[in-house]
Amino acid sequence: MWRIRLFDTLVQAATWAAGGLLLLTIVAVFYYLFTESHYAFQRHFPFGFRVALQPPDSEYRDEVSMDPTASLLATHREGTDELDDAEDITRLPAPEELMAMQSLVTATVQTSDPNQLRADALFRDCMRAPKRAEQGERFLLLAFALPNYAGDRMVLAWEPDVSFDPAYCPYALTLRLIRAPQGVQIDPIEIDLRRQPKGHIELPLWKARTQDEWLQGYLFELEARPTTSTTMATLQQFLRSDWAPTILYARFGMLPLLLATLLITLLSVALATPLGIAAAVYLSEQASPRIREWFKPILEILASIPTVVLGYFGVMLIAPALQRMFGEALQLSSGRGLLATALIMTVFILPTVISLSEDALRAVPNSLREGAEALGLTLAERVRLVLLPAAKSGLIAVALLATARVMGETMIVWILSGGTPTMPDFSSPVAALGTLVKPTRGIPDTIAIEMGNVEFESPHYGHLFLLGLVLFVLTLGINLLGFAYRKRAQVSL
């Protein structure tokens, strides 16, 4: 007797333990996806501008970054973290303090002859760590003409640093004249750099004759002031349309990735569901038991072909075919892209759809079939009028399951998408065709590609977890809906 009781207790304990572990896992998956994404919110928002003092007829007026005398005022990951005591942002520094300041940059004009431009100004570039900008950051810019300058006017020109887009900066960026040289009459200057990221203003000529006089020149400040919290800014930027996490001025807009994933899913599910249901109807209503017995294992084999192999298939067969068709017209370097991915995705999901749809159709009670047959309906009519409506919930569940599977499938997209984040464009037929055949990139493959060379627990790492969270929430919703439909199918039959 005690052995039976012990056995009972053991089995029961194992059952409870497994149940408890499952619950724990479920909670843990949620918890960790959320907690790891918090690293995304530790990101910084770097900014950078090129500024130069130029003669009025300078050939670099529209490309300040090409000007050899241009200075860079920037915060990004290559900037220093060092500060010094004199840098009190709230007050105007005395001229003798300026020399000691790390954030001082000079803009000088020496000659109007482009061949004689020299890039040897006192303090050229200033690059700061982006961290400080969250409390407000200020760069000081000293502008004056050198004694050998022969012109009678001078112009201050500025533009955003290469690859920096002020729209991606959650700071109010202001270029302000805080002190004019003695004896110069000039109106106050205050420029909103987010509204006018590129431009120039003319300044009355002011020459510094000696080194001491440099410090008396025009003193500008470039001030960055946060306009929203870091969290809000991170979320706002996450919903934008640029994904470029590794450039100096990193951008984490996931919209192109999300849209590509949704488009691939939509296309392949729209292809696979009707085809799959058609084949399932044939299997469950028409095929002889012998054929059915052969068919199921073949479907299982197709369903078990590893996705890496399917992806390679697409690379070897479908992508070259697409390139032959559209390559010349659209200048494609390869046929990898949205359409190739969606086609292989269809092959990937089709066997599952057929197999599950067949189960759903076979769950329809035979009395319905026989009744319809007794009414004299042909097979096609029975399918359309009786079978499909009766199996509707089950078939919807199948379509939803297929959607979730395709949405999260990684290797096929990794191999076949081409790897360039692109915003879909359907404004014209040509653009739409281009969207279909040109390289793109989805959410799962972005995670897979970039997690390999990301620094752990960095903002980029956090953003990859945010992407995973988006994918998880999407598939979770679809799966739960599918679960509800499956339950309904069981209840109603």
Place this chain on the structure above:
Amino acid sequence: MMDTVRSGMARAGGWESLAAQRDARRARTNALLMGAFGAVGLATVLLVLALVAIITYHGAPTLSWEFLTQPPREGMSAGGVGPMIFGSVLLMLGAFLMATPLGVFGGVCLAEYGERSRLMRLMHASVAALAGTPPIVYGLFGLAIFVLKFHFGVSLLAGWCTLTLFCVPSIVLITESALKTVPAALTDGGLALGLSRWQTLWRIALPYALPGILTGVILSLGRAVGEATPVLFTASVYYSTAETTLSWETLRQPVANLPYYLAEGYRQPGVVPERLIWGACLTLILLTLLLNAGAILVRYRMRRRYL
């Protein structure tokens, strides 16, 4: 002439001929539609055969005993995929040993207590949702918790844990639905004979459901062995010439595996020759086919035993 006759017949109350025409049309539609449906089914079969044929055609010349057992040589441009096969099998075996008990008992838990409390209903829904959760999400989770939080590092151990998590939900669902197919007459009979609830489960219900459960377990392992994503950041290493030996140290080291080898093989074109990639494709397919064949065999043998 014929036309006037026909329309005359129709006007003279020829509803029978109208009905005949309609029936002919219905029959045509029927034949057309059902033919199309059959064609789609046939096309799917042909697709499978073509896929397997093309891969066999390209991969078969590479396949040899040396290819299957030797490590890669000369910067991956020659040699075989021995360590990758070894790693894939190792990953799968570990996941099998960990996931099967957990999944089966989890399924028992759902089947025994399901539908009763709100907690269990919630659990059922979450397991169903987890079964459809993308493998990449499991990869992320495994990276966060096993590799970083538990300090397993990128290792076989972390790979096992992640793969286990990936397999368990589907095994749970399969066990649960297999247990539901056990006829009440059998379990009631057991209870009537004085067996306890858990003895009934262990001696009667589980053996009856075993073929279904085993098939499901093998199929989900087949999916796991071909899936690169869960082990991508948790256990994989691309370049491995290591001797395939087993020790406790192996647990803490990353392993090479076939899917990852293939994935990196395409990503860095020119490193691994196409010949080897086709060979590895065929090997991977053979591995999953072997598992599938096992599943089918189990199903047939078990079915015969119980009927």
